[in-house]
Amino acid sequence: MIDILLTPRIPDPLPMGSYDSKDVIFLLKNLNGLLTETDLQTRERKIQSGGHYSEMLPIEYKPTKEYMDLFHQTLHESASKVAEAVGVVSERILKRNGSKMVLVSLARAGTPIGVLIKRYLSEIHDVDIPHYSISIIRGRGIDENAILYILQNHPESKIQFVDGWTGKGAITSVLSQACTEFKTKYGYELDSDLAVLADPGFCVKTFGTREDFLIPSACLNSTVSGLVSRTAFRPDLMGEQEFHGARFYEDLLAEDVSNLFVDTISAEFKRLVLPNPKFEGVDDQVEVTWHGLKEITTIMEKFGVEDINFIKPGIGETTRVLLRRIPERILVDNLKNPNLEHILLLSSDKGVPVEEYPDLTYSCCGIVRRL
Structure with a gap:
């Protein structure tokens, strides 16, 4: 067990991202010039042959004009619905923790949601809550240096973790395990509660809604998340007291x-x-029923998928599988579901077959192609 107060002080981060620092501070190392993107086919082959996704960055998808028009239309149409979900999850967070807390969003899908929760608490309750965005990676855990930095700078405040949505609950499980390991190592108990805007997987207690609806920030990559890439874990590029890394796409x-x-x-x-x-x-x-995870087991059996990581349920995860993986097929609950316009557009653009799968808990589900 290590006393956090006796650990070497983690240096302040350098400015990063396109958000105002009053909205969020990224606890990430800028990997510009140190790590370049890997093309889709090469990256997929490396992942499927044992490489870890966090060691490589995907090439950012450049949206078509039609796709961006759809983003703006969706944003306009869903703004009040998203705002209400932000209100619900923010009130639940405040009720659980009181005002002496720090919001810690999981980069990058959690970042815009953390910004919105921070703004809601400030505007509606006149409470100014610090907000940081940090890295958590399946198979690698949470960025311990980022947690140490927050605890060193806010020793009296409780940490509330924030993400965008749940799929099958993988990150929920990674966070729970990471908090257990952090306590074993440092003797400090983190609350592994994960607050999300949408919880269609029924795997968290703190959420804005359990409806699998289109959150406009799920449509895009870095250009809706502060121009920050997904996070990377490359010990060869990071010092002992440095944070996990990411690219900053200023271009x-x-x-x-x-x-x-x-x-x-x-x-x-x-x-x-x-x-x-x-x-x-x-x-x-x-x-918390993990209802979504049960359904994924059925889908795996029906389509002969051996690795659960090849199943990406929910609108947010299906969007991401279309943007940065090679899908075999997309399952949808109903081809006329208005939440799925961008899914159908992306699938058509990339030549990915779409099948109706009635009685789906989620609005849709992506299946990664085995190469």
């Missing part, structure tokens, strides 16, 4: 909609009708 500034997204949703907060009975959810009354 995409002209295409960046990160602040447009959070500004558009934040503008809806003042239109929310408060108090709202939906905002009164009590943790103890919320069941």
Whole structure:
């Protein structure tokens, strides 16, 4: 066991990303010039032959005009619904923790949601909560240096982890395991509760909704997440006291909609009708059934998939499998589901077959192709 107060002080991070530092501070090492992207086929082969996805970065998908038009349309149409879900999860977070807390979003899908929760708490409750974004990686765990930095700088505050949504609950499990390991090593107990905007997998207690609806920030990659790549873990590129790494795509500034997204949703907060009975959810009354995971087992058996990591359920995960993996097929609950326009557009663009799979818990599910 290591006393956190006696550990070497973790240096302050350098500025990174396109968000205002008042919204979020990325605890990430800038890997520009140190790590380049790997093309899709090469990356997929390396992952499927035992390489770890966190050692490589995918090439960022450049959206077509039609796809970006769909993003703006979706943002316009869903802004009030997203704002309400932010309100629900923010109220639950405040009720659980009180105001002496730190928001710690999981880069990168969690970052815009963390920004929105921070803004909601400030605007509606006049509470200024620090917000950091850190790396967590399946098979590698959480960035311990980032956690140490937060505890060294906010010793009296409770950490609340934040992500965008749940799929099959993989990151929920990784976070729980990481918190157990952190306690064993440092003697400090972290609360592994993960707050998300949408929990279609029924695997967390703190959420804004369990509906598998389209969160506009799931449509895009770095250009809606502060121009930051997905995080990478390369010990050969990081010092002992440095954070996990990521690229900062400053060359995409002209295409960046990160602040447009959070500004558009934040503008809806003042239109929310408060108090709202939906905002009164009590943790103890919320069941975590892992219902989605049970359904994934059935899909694996039906389609002969041996590795659960090849199944990507929910709108957020299906979008990502289309943007940065090679899918074999996409399953949808209903081809006329209005939440799936961008999924159908991406599938058509990439030549991926789409099948209706009635009674799906999620709106859709992506299956990675075995190479």
